[in-house]
Amino acid sequence: MLDIKVLRENPDAARAGAIKKHMPERAAAVDRALALDQELRAMTPRIDAMRSEQKAAGKQLGKLSAEEREAFLQQQKQLKAELQVLEDEERELRRKLHEELSLVPNLPDEEVPEGKDDSENTEIRKVGEIREFGFEPRAHYDLGEAQGWLDFGRAAEMAGSRNYILLGDMVLLHDAILRFAVDLLVERGFTPIDPPLLVRDAAMFGTGFFPGGEEQTYRCEKDGLNLIGTAEVPVTSLHSGEILKESDLPKKYVARTACFRREAGTYGKDTRGLYRVHQFQKVEQVIVDVADRERSLAHHRAIVRNAEDLLQACELPYRVVNVCGGDLGVPQAMKYDIETWMPSRQSYSETHSASRFYDYQARRLNLRYRPEKGKPLFCHTLNNTVAASPRILIPLIENHQNEDGTVRVPECLRRYLGGREVLGRPVF
RNA sequence: GGUGGGAUGGCCGAGCGGCUGAAGGCACCGGUUUUGAAAACCGGCGAGGUUUGCGCCUCCGGGGGUUCGAAUCCCUCUCCCACCGCCA
Numbered sequence: 001m002l003d004i005k006v007l008r009e010n011p012d013a014a015r016a017g018a019i020k021k022h023m024p025e026r027a028a029a030v031d032r033a034l035a036l037d038q039e040l041r042a043m044t045p046r047i048d049a050m051r052s053e054q055k056a057a058g059k060q061l062g063k064l065s066a067e068e069r070e071a072f073l074q075q076q077k078q079l080k081a082e083l084q085v086l087e088d089e090e091r092e093l094r095r096k097l098h099e100e101l102s103l104v105p106n107l108p109d110e111e112v113p114e115g116k117d118d119s120e121n122t123e124i125r126k127v128g129e130i131r132e133f134g135f136e137p138r139a140h141y142d143l144g145e146a147q148g149w150l151d152f153g154r155a156a157e158m159a160g161s162r163n164y165i166l167l168g169d170m171v172l173l174h175d176a177i178l179r180f181a182v183d184l185l186v187e188r189g190f191t192p193i194d195p196p197l198l199v200r201d202a203a204m205f206g207t208g209f210f211p212g213g214e215e216q217t218y219r220c221e222k223d224g225l226n227l228i229g230t231a232e233v234p235v236t237s238l239h240s241g242e243i244l245k246e247s248d249l250p251k252k253y254v255a256r257t258a259c260f261r262r263e264a265g266t267y268g269k270d271t272r273g274l275y276r277v278h279q280f281q282k283v284e285q286v287i288v289d290v291a292d293r294e295r296s297l298a299h300h301r302a303i304v305r306n307a308e309d310l311l312q313a314c315e316l317p318y319r320v321v322n323v324c325g326g327d328l329g330v331p332q333a334m335k336y337d338i339e340t341w342m343p344s345r346q347s348y349s350e351t352h353s354a355s356r357f358y359d360y361q362a363r364r365l366n367l368r369y370r371p372e373k374g375k376p377l378f379c380h381t382l383n384n385t386v387a388a389s390p391r392i393l394i395p396l397i398e399n400h401q402n403e404d405g406t407v408r409v410p411e412c413l414r415r416y417l418g419g420r421e422v423l424g425r426p427v428f
Numbered sequence: 429g430g431u432g433g434g435a436u437g438g439c440c441g442a443g444c445g446g447c448u449g450a451a452g453g454c455a456c457c458g459g460u461u462u463u464g465a466a467a468a469c470c471g472g473c474g475a476g477g478u479u480u481g482c483g484c485c486u487c488c489g490g491g492g493g494u495u496c497g498a499a500u501c502c503c504u505c506u507c508c509c510a511c512c513g514c515c516a
Contacts, residue, residue, distance in 0.1 A: 041478085044477080044478070044485080045478075045484090045485090047485080047486095048477095048478080048484060048485040048486085049484085049485090051484095051485065051486080052484065052485065054496085054497085055485095055497085075496095076496045076497085077496075079496095080495095080496080091491090242438085243438055243475090244438090245438080245455095245456090370438070370456090375475085375476095376438090376475080
């Protein structure tokens with residue numbers, strides 16, 4: 001959520017921000033919010049004065065004579081009735097204002113490129129060599145099924161499309177990459193955390209997924225709970241409603257959780273294999289720190305670096321892209337995606353997403369800290385993937401496959417696989 | 429699923445229907461003392477809105493009611509906790 005003051009002072013920027021994000025209907029919320037704000041500000045002084053009068057009146061009551069008293073009470077009754085009408089109005093206006101303000105997207109940073117969708121993201125850097133295979137490389141689903149590592153048929157049978165079953169060494173590899181990701185971040189000072197996967201609406205709202213993301217979310221209606229699509233939701237919400245000590249910041253967390261996404265509206269897209277699935281495991285890094293733009297930028301560089309280091313350790317070629325306005329979500333100010341080379345897709349495809357929000361989420365979450373001097377301020381928040389699996393298994397097994405269908409294990413993962421250097425048997 | 433108890437400032441915690449934005453403690457900040465630190469003592473210290481400023485207004489989980497007047501009484505919702513039952 002943006003500060004209403006930002007809207008007052010610079011409504012054009014708020015509108016332009018929503019337009020840059022290709023969210024015209026949300027740009028309209030800027031004007032609705034401002035209209036409500038103006039109405040509210042017009043009535044507030046009047047209500048204040050009436051309340052002030054009421055308060056003062058009560059204190060004089062005792063000094064009055066019996067006759068005076070009666071007229072006085074009559075007068076107070078009337079004041080109260082009038083006040084009540086105005087207060088109802090005020091409350092309703094406040095509610096509507098909050099609703100509209102919640103719809104206004106975070107301002108995209110200047111450096112966010114113009115563009116309507118991911119095809120217009122701009123490349124920041126490309127790292128690693130794309131491997132020249134001396135043979136026809138196989139897609140992970142062909143290779144995996146041949147090895148008995150993947151079973152999509154039975155998964156679909158019992159759970160529907162976009163589901164998968166990992167078996168044998170693929171389970172171990174899946175676990176290895178996730179554990180490696182956690183260890184890497186713990187080594188860098190992040191606190192591991194294992195949060196709830198089912199959360200209340202407040203957490204979904206606070207992180208900016210609601211309103212808007214309901215269709216992407218599995219919901220347990222009976223209990224009013226939502227399955228998280230990312231650990232960002234519970235972890236960023238962790239200190240919601242608190243005023244943290246500045247000396248306790250930054251808070252740096254690394255969470256490994258299951259994630260659930262309905263993938264509504266993606267029919268026919270990425271239907272094969274492990275790329276787009278309803279359920280996966282993700283190691284996520286989340287940072288909460290003081291409201292300082294420079295520090296947010298530094299954290300952003302650091303969390304991107306963490307992910308890049310993991311990919312480099314896994315010997316995977318990737319590129320970093322600056323996500324354009326149209327591909328940016330409602331709460332983000334800026335986002336770098338990391339795309340890892342996937343031979344079967346013949347493309348760099350998204351495996352990581354590093355976002356910064358400034359105080360947008362913190363304001364919605366009522367997440368503050370007490371600075372050395374002055375009033376409490378809203379924190380800044382950031383997050384990035386460290387590793388999401390099984391998606392990361394695609395580049396891992398495709399890029400490291402051998403002609404016979406076995407897969408070379410990169411050095412960094414061997415310790416998690418009993419020292420094994422190769423997975424699978426020759427099957428081709 | 430059943431039955432109770434609770435929700436007050438950064439934290440803990442008191443609070444008779446008006447004198448309570450709220451005792452007390454802790455934490456924090458400033459000072460005295462000390463070679464330094466601790467302790468002790470003195471002082472300060474909630475959040476939000478509005479105003480150039482003085483100030484004014486709001487806030488004791490949310491909403492409603494009773495009352496001239498509610499943190500305090502009543503209703504309701506949300507949340508938390510405890511115990512019993514069931515179960516991983």
